[in-house]
Amino acid sequence: MLRLPLGIMSGRLALITSRIMRPDDANIVGNVHGGTVLKMIEEAGCIIGTRHCNTQTGDRCVAALARVERTDFLYPMLIGQVAHVSAEITYTSKHSVEVQVNVVSEDILSGAKKLTNKATLWYVPLSLQNVDKIIEVPPIEYSSPKQEELGKKRYESQKIERVETKERNDDIITPVSLPERKTKEPFTVGFSQSSLIHLIGPSDCTLHGFVHGGVTMKLMDEVAGIVAARHCKTNIVTASVDAINFHRKINKGCVITVSGRMTFTSNKSMEIEVFVDADQLVNAEEGKYRAVTAFFTYISLDTKNKPLPVPPLKVESEAEQKRFEEGKQRYLQNKAKRLADKEQKQ
Structure with missing residues (x-):
């Protein structure tokens, strides 16, 4: 570079x-x-x-x-x-x-x-x-x-959102083994749900010995991309990423589990929730902890990079339905914001 x-x-x-x-x-x-x-x-x-x-x-x-x-x-x-x-x-x-x-x-x-x-x-x-x-x-x-005032408003807003996000950190994505997937119905949350396990080595880390944020985000995008591809079986690309919150540092020598699950689908987009959990092998007494959380949005493309319809998500439980409705609200809010921004530019 x-x-x-x-x-x-x-x-x-x-x-x-x-x-x-x-x-x-x-x-x-x-x-x-x-x-x-x-x-x-x-x-x-x-x-x-x-x-x-x-x-x-x-x-x-x-x-x-x-x-x-x-x-x-x-x-x-x-x-x-x-x-x-x-x-x-x-x-x-x-x-x-x-x-x-x-x-x-x-x-x-x-x-x-x-x-x-x-x-x-x-x-x-x-x-x-x-x-x-x-x-x-x-x-x-x-x-x-005015620029300083606007910056302060952004600072206060992100502080509030970080606190709200921490309240979700007890949620767990239960690993699903590959043999069990054969019995799962296509387009369900369990069918596309995926996890990745990675040992944090020296090349992943800063001078402090904790992982670079960019390394973590790259792994999160890989897992979210697998979930999206499994759901629609086509070429997929990242469309957007909602706020990524880094709650705790991940140190060298930790084993991280990056887990993703489908939460919402519209006609042409998929929202995937991604968690990063860290487990310190040396200091095992601390136990596993939630380190990073985010929502990734993907779109499905044909061979000419044109958007394709996305198969609808089949929800199977009250918890999945609740996450679907929350994802729908985020989708509608982001859509309204894009329209408002477009009107301001015209």
């Missing part, structure tokens, strides 16, 4: 990175995995967040990902295209940094460019001397009082 020097964008620190998309970044039909894009977004956010937090004297620190706001995949990225990722710090509180990231794809043969992703990430700076110590964040200069 090419990393350009830090610059100034609207009076704030900015970073631009670029990388060409390779075959191992994409699925079998050439669409770049959503997890690959999310990993690039997080890398850019981590770099600029860490650099900013180390501009002051005192403890050296590294920016740890706490939350990713909703991310829309506006256009699919393909093998051979260049991804340009730009990151900008837009708000700082006493102990957190807001970074806004844009991803632009470039066809280097024609020169055509498209905005593919916009994301907002929140980081907290952790001391290199003490991983449990959060460092105070240096303030940034705002171009106007």
